[in-house]
Amino acid sequence: MIAKVIVDVPTNQTNRPFDYLIPEEFTHVIDIGMRVIVPFGPRKILGYVVGFEERTDVEKVKSLEEVLDVTPVLTPELLRLGKWLASRTLSFYISCLQVMLPQVLKAKYKKEIWRIEEHLPEELENLFQGSDVLTSEEWEASSFKYHHLKKWVDDGYLDVRYEVKSKETKRKITVIEPGADPVRLEELIAEIPAQAKKQRALIDFFVDYPDPIPKKDLLNFVKTTDASLNPLLKKGYLQSYSQEILRDPYEGHTFTSTSPPPLTRYQQQAMDEIVGSVKNEKPDVYLLHGVTGSGKTEVYMQSIQEVLARGEEAIMLVPEIALTPQMVERFKGRFGSKVAVLHSALSAGEKYDEWRKIQRRDVQVVVGARSAIFAPFRNLGLIIIDEEHETSYKQEDRTRYHARDVALKRASEHGCPVVLGSATPSLESFARAQKGNYRLLELPERMNEQAMPTVELVDMRDELHEGNRSMFSQSLKAKLEERLQKGEQSVLFLNRRGYSTFVMCRDCGHVVECPYCDISMTYHRNQERLKCHYCSFEKPMPSKCPECESKTIRYFGTGTQKVEEHLQQLIPEARIIRMDVDTTRRKGAHEKLLTKFGNNEADILLGTQMIAKGLDFGNVTLVGVLAADSLLNLPDFRASEKTFQLLTQVSGRAGRHEKEGEVVVQTYTPDHYSIQLASTYDFNRFYEEEMKYRKMFHYPPFYYLTLLTVSHPNTFQAQEVTRKIAQYLKQNLSETAEVLGPTPSPLERINNRYRYQTMVKYKSEPDQQKYVQRIMNYYESEMKEQNGLQIIVDFQPYQLM
Ligand SMILES: Nc1ncnc2c1ncn2[C@@H]1O[C@H](COP(=O)(O)OP(=O)(O)OP(=O)(O)O)[C@@H](O)[C@H]1O
Ligand SMILES: [Zn+2]
Ligand SMILES: [Zn+2]
Structure with a gap:
């Protein structure tokens, strides 16, 4: 065999x-x-x-x-x-x-250097000192280099071998139980000398509780140590074995259990459709379009419950950023130990254990970010993708898959339905629903008949004309103060991209850029250093301008930290919680901050993307958006769509329970349709407007895209290869396909590699895969060279940089 x-x-x-x-x-x-x-x-x-x-x-x-x-x-x-x-x-x-x-x-591979000749040259013998093998670390620590190694291997003295080391780690605990001997425990006690009180107590423990117990707990309970336990194990009165336990990332955490509330009419209709879907080879796909706070999550949970009752399993995907402690709380509270949670904040060991719970069928539900779509369930009854428009469902390196595509594929294998949910569906999905490929389910109203929060657009140009140079408009300031007086809370959102801090010379305008990438370097105040966020190059903050030697070189732009300082000056009595990568780096920090906010220990939650989604706090009645247009300026045909989605999401954090909500959006382009239509929650008009533009410029969902990015240390090489690739595709693809480029990528240089791209827009090219594969094969040897050519193919790209 x-x-x-x-x-x-x-x-x-x-x-x-x-x-x-x-x-x-x-x-x-x-x-x-x-x-x-x-x-x-x-x-x-x-x-x-x-x-x-x-x-x-x-x-x-x-x-x-x-x-x-x-x-x-x-x-x-x-x-x-x-x-x-x-x-x-x-x-x-x-x-x-x-x-x-x-x-x-x-x-993980372990590299080892083996002696294969009994007598080694003296210098080598000194290193090996009689042993047969050196680890690669021992080798690296020596003064010898790779070329020495190669020579000695060629000369037949040494051999390099790779040993594979499985990284799998299981946590084991020791469990104690009564010995196998069927003697009654009371009789055993009698045999132990009276002065060995602790030994007697240990046996006595099992008289009342004969079940196995973790050793740690037993010793704790009896208040003794191994010294008393070991003799009993030796005599066979008690026995021990080790048992694998799965780490629980939420150990020590109590989740308040919740029972399903009666659904609203719209929720019920949606759920009936979903759970009423019959097993089908071509899976039913539902697009659940529900405004923020309309109770989509409740529909997901009750549908899952139904599926579990049938003995089937469910996958629920949420964007990493929305996998807040609140979301986990809701699922753990409803499904208890039936649910595994997978997200990036878990350690590798914890992730593995959560995954094992799925593999061992200890759980029937997984809530997780993108890769949870591969959960090894065998009897899937439902797959849900919440916030289906989120581009983070596309993996952007190595295997460039989209979780939505994988979900549809798995659903067809299992014959189960897929639910795509969003307040702002992607144009791709909404178009499919319009065509009837997906079934549209709508939740048009908020819970408690609460109105959507009113949105005020503030033109920041006017503020400037009126002499307000602060990053807070008059209106936003007044409304924040009003909330403070009423004891209500506010959420302030700033888009990270718009707020990176760069260093510029006030005299000549010189901006400090990374020497290896075409991008300005970011100032990190704590270390007084500049860092490149693309290649991690860093250097100290210069004291004078490298161009004109002027001393007036300083950092510009605004980090969250700076916004916080301004805000504190503006409203000194406000209690502010700042949530960004810096304040949430430590494990559990994210959760602590949110709990604090939830307990009304702060008035204002200030943060980046990570606060835009999923938060459900009843006392939040004001949302402020500091720079709404920062996304609009990205070189991306989805810029308007992303802006609309983000504004809608953020606005949705206000007025979710009984109290009414209000939103202030600060912008320099208040007339832009995505900002205008987000302020009236008009998804349908936005869809129509955006579709016109996509149709005109041949973008998805009217056309499919393929992006090939070529990079090389030599700019001419990069351009030349891209030109050849574009030409080859033009010759081979059908006449309706448009092959654009070569053009320099928006980020022309990363890590000293020059980048060019060619983009294919097409309706249907069944053979495209074959041609692209041929291209990759053709350049394979060149791509193997260190620091040589690199070609990246991205089908249906979401990142165009
Ligand atoms: N049938 C119901 N009865 C009572 N309360 C409900 C019901 N459905 C949802 N809720 C509550 O209404 C609030 C909003 O619901 P939920 O968070 O599910 O909305 P959502 O559409 O998922 O929101 P978003 O997309 O904005 O995150 C929550 O506090 C939730 O507990
Ligand atoms: Zn200068
Ligand atoms: Zn760089």
Whole structure:
């Protein structure tokens, strides 16, 4: 019997299964979807079993070394999904399998330097000191370099071997229980000398509670130590074993359990449709369009409950940024231990444990960010994507998949429905709903018949003319003070992009840019340093202008920290909580700040994108948006759509319960349609307006896009390769496809690599994948060179930089 194995070597030549003999000892345990260690050239590497085959000509076939898993880590469905993903994104099969698994399951390699000759040259012998093997760390610590190593390997003294080290870590605890001997515990006690009180107490404990108990708890309870316990274990009166436990990231946390409230008429209609959907090969896709605060989350939860009652499982995706403690609270409160939570704030070990709960069927629901779409459930009854318009559902590096596409694929495998929910659906999804491909479900009203908050647009140019140079308009200031008096709360939102701090010379206007990237460097006040956010280059803040030597070089723009200072000066009595990357870096900080705000220990919550979504606080009656247009100026055809979505989301944080809400939007372009229409919550008009523009300029959803980005240290090379690629595509694609470029990318240089791009706009190009693959194959050897050519293909791109 032969195992077909996909090996962890992402290249074109190795993008197929390799054959390995299965040693006798593994024949009964090995299964499809398990990880194995296989010899590959000089190395031992990780692979995934994707099939078995009878073969007779096996003389030259190597045996696999080891089977790593007891239960498969990938289900047959996920293996098929990986294959599909590989062809859609033009990625290697191995990369697509790896993307579905938690980090800890992907092997880490240990490099070792082995002696293969008994007598080594003296200098080497000094290093090895009689041993046979050195770790790569020991080697690096020596004075020898790579070329020495290479020479000694060529001369036959040394060999370099890779040992695979599984990173998988399980947490184990020791559990104690009464011994196997069926003697009554009371009789055992009698045998223990009376002065050994603690030993007696330990046995006595089990008289009342004969169940196994963690050792730590037992010792704690009896108030004793190993010294008393060990003799009992030795005699066999008690016995111990170790048990794997899954870390619970929410350990020590109590969630108030909630029961489902009766649904409103609209909610009920939506839910009836969703759970009434019949198993179907072509899955029913619902677009749940509900204004902010209309109770979408409640519809999700009750639909999931229904699905669980049928013995099926559910995946609920939320954007990372919306996976706030509040959201977790709601799901844990409703589903308790039936739910696993997956998001980036968990440690690798915690993520692995949450994933294992899914794999072991300990849970039936997962709430998580993008990659939770790969949860290894076997009987999916529902997939929900909340805030479906969020571009973070598209993975932007390596395997460029969109979670929505994966959801539809998995749904068709399981025959279950998909719900896409949003207050501001993406144009792509809304267009599909208009065409009837998706079914549109609407929640047009807020809970409690609460009106949408009124929006005031403040033209910041007028403020300037009136002599107000502050970043807070008169109106916003007055309204903030009013809230303070009434004991109500406010949320202030600033878009991070618009508020980066750059350094400029006041005399000559010189802006300090990264020497390797075409981007201004960001000032970090705490360390008095400048950093490049693209390549991480950093340097000290200059004391004079590198151009004109003037000393008036200073930082401009506004960080959240600076806004906070201004605000504090403006309203000294305000209690402010600032939420940005700096204040939420530490684990649990995010949650602490929100709890504090929820307990009314602050008047104003000031923050970036991370406060725009999901927050549901009844006492928030004012939302302020400091610079609404900062997104509009991005070189992105979705700029208007993103602005509309963000403004709607942020505004939606006000007046969600009984108290009425109000919104102040500060802008320099109050007449822009996306700002105007967001201020009246007119999604349908926005959709119409934006669709005209998309149609005119041949953008999605009227056309599909493919973006090829070429980068090279040499600008001419980058341009030339892009030109050839564009030409090749023009010759081969159909006449209706438009091939644009080569043009320099919006970010022309990153990390000293020059970047050019070509964009394809098309309606239908069934062979496109094939042509792009040919391009990649053609340039493969050039792309292998260190610091050489790089080509990135992005089908349906969301980041155009
Ligand atoms: N049927 C119901 N009965 C009573 N309260 C409800 C009901 N449905 C939802 N709510 C409450 O109304 C508020 C808003 O609901 P929810 O957060 O589900 O809306 P949403 O549409 O998901 O909001 P957003 O998209 O703005 O985050 C919440 O406090 C929620 O607990
Ligand atoms: Zn200058
Ligand atoms: Zn840089």
